[in-house]
Amino acid sequence: MxxxxxxxxxxxxxxxxxxxxxxxxxxxxxxxxxxxxxxxxxxxxxxxxxxxxxxxxxxxxxxxxxxxxxxxxxxxxxxxxxxxxxxxxxxxxxxxxxxxxxxxxxxxxxxHGALRPGIPELLAACRARQVPVAVVSNARCGAVHRDFLAARGVEVAQQVYSDEAGVRKPNPEMIWIATRALGVDPADAWYVGDNLDRDVVCGRRAGVGMTVLMTSKSTARIPYRVRQRPAAVVDDAFALMDKLLEETWT
Structure with missing residues (x-):
């Protein structure tokens, strides 16, 4: 990864x-x-x-x-x-x-929101291992998300928001914009989202190496069934970090 x-x-x-x-x-x-x-x-x-x-x-x-x-x-x-x-x-x-x-x-x-538990630790672990992190998100106004992260001192290598890109997940171009900017093949990236119909479908369409579903309050809100399934399901960023350690960093 x-x-x-x-x-x-x-x-x-x-x-x-x-x-x-x-x-x-x-x-x-x-x-x-x-x-x-x-x-x-x-x-x-x-x-x-x-x-x-x-x-x-x-x-x-x-x-x-x-x-x-x-x-x-x-x-x-x-x-x-x-x-x-x-x-x-x-x-x-x-x-x-x-x-x-x-x-x-x-x-x-x-x-109004707050960083999910384990996110600072996850980002620190990625920095220590020189694994770039990008945000790939649908947004009515990505500038709000940029301001939120900047105000909390959260630094990532790339941010891709649908209102700025002109396309939205599950369009695989959202992920490809990020991987092109990072200079990596989609197969060498993991994508983590909290919705089946947008995130998991997008990851599968884009051909990422691992599509991970992180459960949140909105995960259970499924407008209709989709056939695509995540390669892994985690409850929070701590569990995601454990998964990364288990799969790629041992």
């Missing part, structure tokens, strides 16, 4: 949703609209549509686990089509112009 690729949510980080996120974001969006002279929408209307857009996005993500090479929604598409489809054109133009900033703000408000 010459490289370790990790999903972000559920593997590196365990997070929880903040109940007030949509109301807070709606307030910020409403202020932007008012500032631009768009007075037709109330703050409650904005919150309803933001919540509806997020729910529709979840359904779309489930559907996009089936195609061979799914693309990612752009920030602009999320706001203009999923949230603001029925807004006045002037209001749609405001969120279209500020879509990237609004996606980032949504990510900052929507959840």
């Amino acid at each position: 010459r490289a370790l690729l990790l999903d972000f949510g559920g593997v590196l980080v365990e997070g929880v949703t903040r109940p007030s996120w949509a109301a807070e974001l709606a307030g910020e969006v409403h202020r932007r609209l008012i500032g631009a002279g768009c007075t037709e929408l109330g703050v409650a209307d904005a919150e309803i549509d933001i919540r509806a857009g997020a729910a529709a996005d979840t359904c779309w993500k489930d559907a996009m686990s089936r195609p061979r090479a799914p693309r990612e929604l752009t920030h602009r598409e999320f706001w203009t089509d999923f949230v603001a489809a029925d807004w006045p054109e002037a209001a749609r133009a405001v969120v279209a112009a500020e879509a990237t900033a609004l996606c980032k703000r949504m990510g900052e408000l929507r959840w």
